[in-house]
Amino acid sequence: NAGVTQTPKFRVLKTGQSMTLLCAQDMNHEYMYWYRQDPGMGLRLIHYSVGEGTTAKGEVPDGYNVSRLKKQNFLLGLESAAPSQTSVYFCASTESSYNEQFFGPGTRLTVL
Amino acid sequence: TQLLEQSPQFLSIQEGENLTVYCNSSSVFSSLQWYRQEPGEGPVLLVTVVTGGEVKKLKRLTFQFGDARKDSSLHITAAQPGDTGLYLCAGGRRGGFKTIFGAGTRLFVKA
Numbered sequence: 001n002a003g004v005t006q007t008p009k010f011r012v013l014k015t016g017q018s019m020t021l022l023c024a025q026d027m028n029h030e031y032m033y034w035y036r037q038d039p040g041m042g043l044r045l046i047h048y049s050v051g052e053g054t055t056a057k058g059e060v061p062d063g064y065n066v067s068r069l070k071k072q073n074f075l076l077g078l079e080s081a082a083p084s085q086t087s088v089y090f091c092a093s094t095e096s097s098y099n100e101q102f103f104g105p106g107t108r109l110t111v112l
Numbered sequence: 113t114q115l116l117e118q119s120p121q122f123l124s125i126q127e128g129e130n131l132t133v134y135c136n137s138s139s140v141f142s143s144l145q146w147y148r149q150e151p152g153e154g155p156v157l158l159v160t161v162v163t164g165g166e167v168k169k170l171k172r173l174t175f176q177f178g179d180a181r182k183d184s185s186l187h188i189t190a191a192q193p194g195d196t197g198l199y200l201c202a203g204g205r206r207g208g209f210k211t212i213f214g215a216g217t218r219l220f221v222k223a
Contacts, residue, residue: 004154031209033210033211035213040121040215041215042200042213042214042215042216043155043200043213044213045210048209048210050209056209058210090154090155092154094211098142098143098204098205098206098208099160099204100145100157100160101145101155101157101202101211103154103155103156104154105152105153105154106152106153106154
């Protein structure tokens, strides 16, 4: 099992450009999450999904959109990137919020 | 808003020393998890505690959940350079959709 995979691992964008981050899990988990991690601020929840076809806003959703068309995939989109979105993005999946979260290796995004 | 506060934020110690990291909240959680994150990787679960007063041991690491299920501690005995990393606590509620993460304690163990 690959667990949770994320693509790409690194990306540099110019302000105003758009991109999509892909997360895939092969554990048949219902719950998937997108976090951003910034120095001294821990993991902040951007959006999450509790099942195929469902999405919900987290703590810091502005400037991001998500889609969960297939159970195994959770996409995070940036329509118009801003320097404030420079961060490391982690995807995670779990059976429920009560259980262990399995994290991907992260995507390091720099917006110039 | 449920907050999990971790202390200290940063800790640099010599190999062989003991240390304790704290995770505190004003809210009650159904479960409290501890993760360790190494540079360039995602967090990995160390332990989950679910019962007030529960103590779990993982080799040289001892985890405790407070009686009121609002706080937790992680104690490392005889720290080694391999223990270096970011330690995150996370709280969950049965039936809830989200897990709340603390900001983390960055530990550096010098050889």
